[in-house]
Amino acid sequence: xxxxxxMNLNDRNNTPEAPKTxxxxxxxxxxxxxxxxxxxxxxLASGSAGYAAGTFRTVPQATxxxxxxxxxQTSTTQNDSSFSTMAANSSSSGKTLSISEIADKVADSVxxxxxxxxxxxxxxxxxxxxxxxxxxxxxxxxxxxTNNHVIEGANKITVTLKDGTSYPGTxxxxxxxxxxxxxxxxxxxxxxxxxxxxxxxxVGDTAVAVGNPLGQLGGTVTNGIISAxxxxxxxxxxxxxxxxxxxxxxxxxxxxxxxxDRGELIGVVVAKSSGSxxxxxxxxxxxxxxxxxxxxxxxxxxVKGRIDLGMSTVDITSAxxxxxxxxxxxxxxxxxxxxxxNADQVGFRAGDQIISFNGVDITxxxxxxxxxxxxxVGDTVxxxxxxxxxxxxxxxxxxxxxx
Numbered sequence: 297x298x299x300x301x302x303m304n305l306n307d308r309n310n311t312p313e314a315p316k317t318x319x320x321x322x323x324x325x326x327x328x329x330x331x332x333x334x335x336x337x338x339x340l341a342s343g344s345a346g347y348a349a350g351t352f353r354t355v356p357q358a359t360x361x362x363x364x365x366x367x368x369q370t371s372t373t374q375n376d377s378s379f380s381t382m383a384a385n386s387s388s389s390g391k392t393l394s395i396s397e398i399a400d401k402v403a404d405s406v407x408x409x410x411x412x413x414x415x416x417x418x419x420x421x422x423x424x425x426x427x428x429x430x431x432x433x434x435x436x437x438x439x440x441x442t443n444n445h446v447i448e449g450a451n452k453i454t455v456t457l458k459d460g461t462s463y464p465g466t467x468x469x470x471x472x473x474x475x476x477x478x479x480x481x482x483x484x485x486x487x488x489x490x491x492x493x494x495x496x497x498x499v500g501d502t503a504v505a506v507g508n509p510l511g512q513l514g515g516t517v518t519n520g521i522i523s524a525x526x527x528x529x530x531x532x533x534x535x536x537x538x539x540x541x542x543x544x545x546x547x548x549x550x551x552x553x554x555x556x557d558r559g560e561l562i563g564v565v566v567a568k569s570s571g572s573x574x575x576x577x578x579x580x581x582x583x584x585x586x587x588x589x590x591x592x593x594x595x596x597x598x599v600k601g602r603i604d605l606g607m608s609t610v611d612i613t614s615a616x617x618x619x620x621x622x623x624x625x626x627x628x629x630x631x632x633x634x635x636x637x638n639a640d641q642v643g644f645r646a647g648d649q650i651i652s653f654n655g656v657d658i659t660x661x662x663x664x665x666x667x668x669x670x671x672x673v674g675d676t677v678x679x680x681x682x683x684x685x686x687x688x689x690x691x692x693x694x695x696x697x698x699x
Contacts, residue, residue: 391558392557392558393557393558393559395504395517395519398504398555398558398559399504399517401559402489402504402553402555402561403506403515404433404458404486404487405432405433405487405488405489405561406430406431406432406433406458406489406506406507406552406553407430407431407432407440407455407456407457407458408428408430408431408455408456408508409428409429409430409440409442409446409447409453409454409456409465409479409508409551410426410427410453410454410456411428411429411446411450411452411453411454412425412452413425413426413427413449413450413451414451427446428508428511428512428548429442429446429447429507429508429511429548429549429550429551429552430442430446430508430549430551430552430553430565431446431455431551431552432552432553432561432564433486433487433488433489434478434488434489434590434594435486435488436485436486436487436488437483437484437486438463438480438483438484438486439468439478439480439594440455440465440478440479440480440481441476441477441478441551441564441590442476442477442478442479442550442551442564443477443551443564443566444470444471444472444474444476444477445475445532445550446477446550447465447470447477448470448472450467453465453466453467453479455479455481457483457486458514458515463481463483464482465479465480465481466480466481467479468480468593468594468597469592469596469597469598470593471589471592471593471598471602472534473534473599474536474581474585474589474599475531475534475536475566475581476564476581476586476589476593477551477593478590478593478594489553489555489561490560490561491560491561491583491587492555492556492560492561492583493560493562493584494539494562494563494583495582495584497522497525497539497556499522499523499524499525500521501521501522501556501557502519502521502522502556502557503519503520503521503522503539503542503543503554503555503556503562504517504518504519504554504555504556504557504559505517505518505519505520505541505543505544505545505549505552505553505578505580506552506553506555507549507550507551507552507553508548508549509544509546509547509549510546510547511547511548512548513548516549518543518544518545520541520542520543520544520578521541521542521543522539522540523540523541523542523577524539524540525539526538527539527579529579530662531566531567536566536581537582537585538566538567538579538580538581538582539554539562539563539579539580539581539582540577540578540579541554541578541579541580542577542578543578544578545565545578545579549565550565550567551564551565551566552564552565554580561583562580562583563580563581563583563586564580564581564583565578565579565580566579566580566581567579597698598697600696601673601696602673602696602697603671603672603673603694603696603697604694604695604696604697604698605668605692605694605695606633606634606637606639606640606692606695607630607632607633607637607639607644608630608631608632609628609629609630609631609650609661609664610628610629610631611628611660611661612626612627612628612629613626613660614626625649627650627651627658627660628650628658628659628660628661628663628664629647629648629649629650630644630645630646630647630649630681631646632646633645633646637695638692638693638694638695639692642690643688643690644681644690644692645683647683648681648682648683649682649683650664650679651681651682651687652678652679652680653667653668653677653679654667654670654671654677654678654679655678671694672694673694673696674694675693675694676691676692676693676694677691677692677694678690678691678692679692
């Protein structure tokens, strides 16, 4: 039976250490950077304090103790260059094009994106890792859509047009949940893509992918069909509903365009299923899903209504992983808490294990993601955590994420 005792939850001396992150080896980004040992569900931490402290309470001990063991810098721009108007006015010409006609129509609308990210080796020596991806021009004055994972962590973004002209890119805003980012370049007279209607697609429809595979083959065109609609795929701990295509997709295609047989943008390429002998499995974010995200980013610099817990978490998925972090059990642990956030005011601390969220038992990162998805900004939820063998409960008012 666990010892029952009182604790001053805001006394840092009583706070357990956060799980120690193992040293990681970083590599240049042509295949998307992934955490080396953490299959982490990261909730971006931002927002201001606004919830009174003192609502944390001790939870009575359960008779079955097994319940404790299961388990870039944004530049916000008010855009008046009418992406919403462009999206609303984009309509099908009704004319089916050949693959070569599609390629010719969209060639000037797809760009190459290269990035530089500051990394550290095992000896904490700093170096610059380069990455590459693709993007699609949204407006004639330089707004470009790509994937969040293409530019994540970049301290330098370069956009290269089909004619070889390069521009420094400024990050307007990003949405890690939807894996969408918008970049702005200082240029005019560009050729924006014509938006299609991904909701009208049928399995078997023509699909043409245009992008920068391998980070050095910009303007590559591949064709196939729409293999499946609304395919539920898990990418880096996030469940996304994507278009599936057999058009050839490779590292570097991410952020590029998937077009229909009229040369209209129907999706933002996001991933390829990898593995020995696996081919013909590419995925794209439907443009009808991406449009609302893009519009919010262009108007506000972030996506309105996204929840910020004010803390990041790590999903400990195996006994071996738990041992490496010095923990006794698997489960979801708080990795960091944003100073001044509602979570900080309530008393949550790094090292706490999340036992339940809003009445839902939490044993994995997916459990937490699903529970959060059932809430909205402004809701007050009860979160039960375990700390030093004792359970505690706190009432957390959910804030809006602004990045």
